[in-house]
Amino acid sequence: MKSGKPRGADDGSGSRRAALQLLDAVLRRGQTLDAAAQRFTGPDRALALAIAGETIRRLREIDGLIDSVTRLRLADDAKARMVLRLALAQKLALHVPDHAIVTTALPLVEGGPRRLVHGVLGTLLRRNPTPSEASALPAAVEHRWTLAWGDQVVAAARRAIVRRPPLDLSFVDPAEAADYAAGNGGVQLAERHVRLSGGPAVTDLPGFGEGRWWVQDLAASLPARLIPPTAERVLDLCAAPGGKTMQLAAAGHQVTALDRSASRLARLSDNLARTGLRAETVVADAAEWNGGGFDAILLDAPCSATGTFRRHPEVLYRASPRIVAESTELQARLLAHAASLLRPGGVLVYAVCSLEPEEGEQIVAAQTMLEPDPPTGEVIPGIMPASTGELRLLPGTLEEQGGLDGFFIARLVRR
Ligand SMILES: C[S@@+](CC[C@H](N)C(=O)[O-])C[C@H]1O[C@@H](n2cnc3c(N)ncnc32)[C@H](O)[C@@H]1O
Structure with a gap:
């Protein structure tokens, strides 16, 4: 690549390799993402986690795209499918430019199904797919939850899985919550509880160091x-x-x-x-x-x-x-x-x-x-x-x- 960077400088391939290992650990070995990510410590970790996480959120949407252009269906655990999944998650959810998606995907299949991946990815990227507002859950989960809770709940879960959840804080002193919400763009949904929609890392938020609050989903506070x-x-x-x-x-x-x-x-x-x-x-x-x-x-x-x-x-x-x-x-x-x-x-x-x-x-x-x-x-x-x-x-x-x-x-x- 003509990046002008010294050899060995980060060209994005380290994070993609790590993402591939995370996806494999989750889908084939049943690990949690956090547990699988413990072995990565460097700068690649955060991006690898983001790519693998978005891939899992949109797995069935992404698989639908892949299956729409392959003549023979790729096996679920085929390396080509894994690499294509990661590439398409970057397109749909992480705003990575197309050329960077392709140049970081192909080294992952060097000596393997490179031509196939290049062809499928090229075709799909030319179609410029946009993220949908809902993605199907694993078929077994949808079956269970349809029986237990009905179609509307499954539809809500399909929407929820592709949305970034808010950050909820529980306050030591309930009297602080209202002012904190007003001062930090949040809302107070319950006593002692403030919901933020995004922002800096948790440890950089005001009040973390002083121990004024802890992170806790509103449901977990009930x-x-x-x-x-x-x-x-x-x-x-x-x-x-x-x-x-x-x-x-x-x-x-x-x-x-x-x-x-x-x-x-x-x-x-x-x-x-x-x-x-x-x-x-x-x-x-x-x-x-x-x-x-x-x-x-x-x-x-x-x-x-x-x-x-x-x-x-x-x-x-x-x-x-x-x-x-x-x-x-x-x-x-x-x-x-x-x-x-x-x-x-x-x-x-x-x-x-x-x-x-x-x-x-x-x-x-x-x-x-x-x-x-x-x-x-x-x-x-x-x-x-x-x-x-x-x-x-x-x-x-x-x-x-x-x-x-x-x-x-x-x-x-x-x-
Ligand atoms: C859902 S987490 C608890 C979250 C916690 N209540 C909170 O609000 O932060 C479940 C916990 O159960 C603990 N656990 C599992 N089996 C247990 C057992 N037999 N006896 C005691 N703790 C157990 C685990 O170590 C884990 O910390």
Whole structure:
């Protein structure tokens, strides 16, 4: 290339090679993007993550483009398809110029299907495709969610997956939120919570260093809002990295935060230190730990996390029926044990960031130790629990305000 750069200077190929490895790790080996990206540390990392992430968001839209010009359908895991996917994501979502897309794609198939990739890419780029406002989800997910939630929710999820989700901040001091929103181009959608639509890196935002807030999707803030304000001793089960622990501590509860992962609890302790909040921390298995008599328990159970697909689109390619079934077995055990740690009359809030009813409604319906404890009125403006006390947050909820992660939340009481 006549770039005038010294040999070895970045010509963009390092980030594309890294993106190819990330895509392979996610689609063929079932890893998360963050876990797969840990091996990359240099300047290529951010661009590689952006390319791989946008590819996964628009995978079916992109595959449709590729299939519209190949005579024989390329196998899903063919290298030519992988490279074309990355190239088209740069075209549709990242505004990379066509010549840069081509010159960074071809070295990835050197000694392989170079002519095929060059031909298909050339044809598609000449058509100048534009990004659509919705992209289909993996077929298995669409099938499941159509049965569980219906066509309109699937249509909303197709729109949500291609949109960049907003950044939500939870404030230590609720009195600060309104001024912060006004001063930083945000909106306050609920008490203590500010939504920003973009801007600098989180660590560069005003107030991060002083620990005035932490990042937390608005939906993820709802479970702790259902803990009765009068509860003194509150147990946060499966607590790390501590978004809900900080909420509970900021609301004035005496919090015990338990997680089985010591390294994730260390992150929770760092978060508490940054925000100046306090909680007792315990490394233990929540299905076995025996310290009882709590006034309230928040069980944020491990799950398939399919509700977080706007921030982690790859969850939709990972959450197989086997992973969901493994989660449900653990969730049922955790809920039964958590119920035994409550004092009589104590309240338990069960939450999962999952859009699979097996991990939410069905877990609560199958337990026998607790009864529904419906909260009255809206939890936050626009979000009303069902008469059973359950909250189901689906794609399409508060869409005009930027949407929410998918969640299931239930408030229950021990009689
Ligand atoms: C959904 S995340 C929790 C997020 C956290 N509540 C928050 O708001 O930041 C699930 C957590 O469950 C923990 N976990 C999984 N199985 C567990 C078990 N058997 N006992 C205790 N913690 C467990 C994981 O280590 C992970 O930190």
